[in-house]
Amino acid sequence: MTPPLFLLESVPAGDHAVLDGPEGRHAATVKRLRPGEAVLLGDGCGVVASGVVAAVGRDVVELTLTGRTVAPAPTPRVVVAQALVKGDRGELAVELATEAGVDALVPWTAARCVARWAGDKSHARWQRTAREAAKQARRAWVPPVAAPVTTRELAAQVAAAACALVLHEGATTALGEVALPTDGDVLLIVGPEGGITDDELGALTAAGARSVRLGPEVLRASTAASGWSARRGRRGPPRRRSTRAALRGPAARTAPRRR
DSSP: OOOOEEEOSSOOSSSEEEEOHHHHHIIIIISOOOTTOEEEEEOSBSEEEEEEEEEEETTEEEEEEEEEEEOOOOSSEEEEEEEOOSTTHHHHHHHHHHHHTOOEEEEEOOTTOOSOOOHHHHHHHHHHHHHHHHHHTTOSBOOOBOOOBOHHHHHHHHHHSSEEEEEOTTOOSBGGGSOOOSSSEEEEEEOOTTOOOHHHHHHHHHTTOEEEBOSSSEEOTTTHHHHHHHHTTSSOSOSSOOOHHHHTSSOOEEOOOOO
């Protein structure tokens, strides 16, 4: 069994560390760690230390660190521009994409978005979800969540990316036919539940994006990014949650949800 990963602002330089606060409470009360058990300690920015539990107190766990690794920043960097989706599906999209290996997330306020971005509250919720999903997947790097962008701002990011792909139900080019760069940003754009408008698609393709499909089936807006990452071999399919769409087969095109 892989040791659990806990995240701190920074990994101590010596051979001793203390988990307190929310992480200490989770380790001591939820995980019920005991002396001698193995753990991983990371900073979310590439540094991961291995260690063992030395002592457990009330919401506090003391660790003896036995080694450390520094994972280089991912390249190419996979950035997902995820259109806002209603309910808790926004967090589900972030969770699954993070577990599947996406490196950064950009909320997109597309024209047909029903959900609305609630400022710092929404940002904190997405970033917290990404952090927890990175811990679940034992990732050295926690994907940052950017500020929400309009279609015009997203088009500017398309122009700056090494490669930009729009998942669209009407695309004729399959993902597997696209040669991805070896460095820079690969920007994957996922539309909302109501679909991407013709104007949005035109603006994004005019900026340099390519319209692609994943396969013969249709995924929800909240699961498309994770399916793309799994199909490209970033980390493999997400491990925690299964959805009806995922059980139906390989990740596929995004399309408006049928009512």
